[in-house]
Structures are given as structure tokens and as C-alpha cells.
Amino acid sequence: MKNILAIQSHVVFGHAGNSAAEFPMRRLGANVWPLNTVQFSNHTQYGQWTGCVMPANHLSEIVQGIADIGQLQRCDAVLSGYLGSAEQGEQILGIVRQVKAANPAAKYFCDPVMGHPEKGCIVAPGVAEFHTRYAMPASDIIAPNLIELEILTGHAVNSVDQAVSAARELIAQGPQIVLIKHLARAGYRLDKFEMLLVTADEALHISRPLVDFGARQPVGVGDVTSGLLLVKLLQGATLREALEHVTAAVYSVMAVTKEMKEYELQVVAAQDQIAKPEVRFTASVV
Numbered sequence: 492m493k494n495i496l497a498i499q500s501h502v503v504f505g506h507a508g509n510s511a512a513e514f515p516m517r518r519l520g521a522n523v524w525p526l527n528t529v530q531f532s533n534h535t536q537y538g539q540w541t542g543c544v545m546p547a548n549h550l551s552e553i554v555q556g557i558a559d560i561g562q563l564q565r566c567d568a569v570l571s572g573y574l575g576s577a578e579q580g581e582q583i584l585g586i587v588r589q590v591k592a593a594n595p596a597a598k599y600f601c602d603p604v605m606g607h608p609e610k611g612c613i614v615a616p617g618v619a620e621f622h623t624r625y626a627m628p629a630s631d632i633i634a635p636n637l638i639e640l641e642i643l644t645g646h647a648v649n650s651v652d653q654a655v656s657a658a659r660e661l662i663a664q665g666p667q668i669v670l671i672k673h674l675a676r677a678g679y680r681l682d683k684f685e686m687l688l689v690t691a692d693e694a695l696h697i698s699r700p701l702v703d704f705g706a707r708q709p710v711g712v713g714d715v716t717s718g719l720l721l722v723k724l725l726q727g728a729t730l731r732e733a734l735e736h737v738t739a740a741v742y743s744v745m746a747v748t749k750e751m752k753e754y755e756l757q758v759v760a761a762q763d764q765i766a767k768p769e770v771r772f773t774a775s776v777v
């Protein structure tokens with residue numbers, strides 16, 4: 492069993508952050524240690540929520556507790572996602588160092604969740620800068636969407652070739668694997684949902700059909716995508732196997748969500764499809 496310390500948001504109602512990713516990751520057979528950066532009533536795309544951001548030192552305090560009972564060396568990866576404050580970022584980097592000292596084989600997977608005012612994703616000030624300056628160079632795997640990729644590289648990305656080069660600019664600074672979770676307007680086709688998985692010497696492209704949700708797109712898709720990719724890689728899947736499985740699993744969650752006429756991701760209803768998707772999408776080498 493692989494053990495993943497997952498540091499991201501928790502919402503009581505619905506699915507985002509750990510509340511989106513934790514169950515699907517477990518359904519694939521990994522142990523998840525959820526460490527919540529915030530506890531909110533619901534995700535921020537409702538435009539209103541209640542709850543609080545955890546004090547930054549809460550994160551390291553919890554990890555120290557795990558170290559104190561002699562279990563930290565069993566951690567195979569740290570996953571970080573939605574942060575409640577930039578100060579939490581500093582604590583997370585300390586946690587990554589502490590975990591790697593306890594288990595030198597452990598990986599740091601960074602989902603650099605940044606604010607996206609147009610989409611209604613609201614993130615605290617300083618978090619985008621934290622991801623760009625500190626988290627990206629410290630990560631082993633990073634999974635930006637297109638806008639996050641542009642912020643991380645500091646320039647526009649308008650095509651698949653540019654996206655591959657941009658991913659390799661990041662690779663030159665730290666991570667070995669970059670997943671571009673949504674190519675959007677930089678993809679080959681606007682009527683598909685496309686992703687790229689890039690390493691120093693490999694680039695894989697995959698696409699799945701768009702599911703029509705109109706203007707109200709489900710939230711947490713990126714969080715599920717990142718969590719599942721990490722589990723597959725830790726379990727020894729090849730890059731191609733991991734990318735193809737994640738694409739089919741997340742597509743199935745979207746399709747079930749649409750079928751049930753829901754807005755919140757239906758990860759429980761779609762659980763069998765997460766583990767063994769019936770659809771299959773094939774990645775191609777760029």
C-alpha cells in the first residue's frame with residue numbers, strides 16, 4: 492500500500508480539494524492521509540462560503556505528530572493543492588523536506604492551484620507567487636492547467652508545441668514530470684478536453700470528449716486528476732498507462748455527474764468507473 496499525505500482544502504458540502512480527491516485515490520487502492528488547509532462549507536465557486544483557514548503552523552504540527560509516533564517514514568508522497576494562505580506554503584516546503592529526510596524515495600506532487608477570477612476560483616494573495624518561486628522548483632511532479640502554466644513560465648502558451656516547451660522550461664528548474672491538465676485554447680481542438688504529460692524526453696497527448704455543462708462547470712476536476720495520476724505513478728504504472736487511466740476515470744466521473752444532472756462531482760456514484768473505467772482513450776506521442 493502506498494501512503495500519500497494530501498495537503499489541500501476540505502469542503503463539508505460537495506467536492507473540491509481533499510473532498511474531491513481523497514475517496515477516488517482510496518478507491519484506486521492508496522492510503523490517503525488528508526491534511527486540510529481550510530475547512531469551508533463549500534467550494535469558492537458558489538461565490539459565498541463559511542469556515543476558516545487553518546493556521547499555518549497547524550500543518551507542521553500535525554506532521555510532527557506523525558513523526559513522533561514513528562510513522563512518517565512510511566509516507567510515499569506529499570500532494571499539495573488548494574492553499575488557504577501563502578504562509579501555509581512555507582510550512583508545506585518544510586514538510587516536504589521532513590518527509591524526504593524520513594523517506595528519501597518520497598515524491599512531492601504539486602498541483603499549483605491558483606485563483607481564477609473568471610471561473611470563480613478564489614485563492615488567497617501570495618499563493619500564485621509561492622507556487623512559482625518556491626513550490627515548482629521543489630516539486631518532483633507538477634500539474635498546472637493552462638493558465639497556471641503561463642503564470643509558472645511567465646509567458647503565453649498558445650499551441651501544443653509551445654506547451655511542450657513550456658513544460659520543459661519547468662523541468663529544467665526542478666520537476667521531472669509535468670502534467671498539463673487542460674490545454675484549453677492551446678490544444679489541437681476546441682471541441683475536446685486535452686491533456687499533455689511531459690518529461691525531459693517524452694511527451695504524450697490525450698483527449699476526451701467534452702461533456703456539456705453549459706456555463707456551470709463542475710469544480711474539483713483538477714484535484715481528482717492530480718490525485719489519481721499520483722496514485723497510478725506510485726503504483727508503478729508507466730506514464731502512458733497512468734495518463735490513459737486517469738483520463739478515462741475522470742471522463743467517467745464527468746459523464747455520471749452530467750447523467751445525474753448534478754453540479755458537484757459524483758465520485759461515489761462513479762466509483763467503479765474510477766477503478767475500472769469502461770471507456771478507453773489512447774495517448775499519442777507528440
Ligand SMILES: Nc1ncnc2c1ncn2[C@@H]1O[C@H](COP(=O)(O)OP(=O)(O)O)[C@@H](O)[C@H]1O
Binds near residue numbers: 714
Ligand atoms: N470532459 C469534460 N467535458 C467538459 N468539461 C470538462 C471535462 N473535463 C473537465 N472539464 C472542465 O474543465 C475545467 C478544467 O479546469 P481547469 O481550470 O483547466 O483545471 P482545474 O480543474 O485544475 O481548475 C473544469 O471546469 C472542468 O469542469
Ligand SMILES: Cc1ncc(COP(=O)(O)O)c(C=O)c1O
Binds near residue numbers: 711
Ligand atoms: C475550496 C477549493 N478547493 C479546491 C479548488 C480547486 O478546484 P479545481 O480542481 O477545479 O481546480 C477550488 C476551486 O474553486 C476551491 O474552491
Ligand SMILES: [Mg+2]
Binds near residue numbers: 605636713714
Ligand atoms: Mg485546479
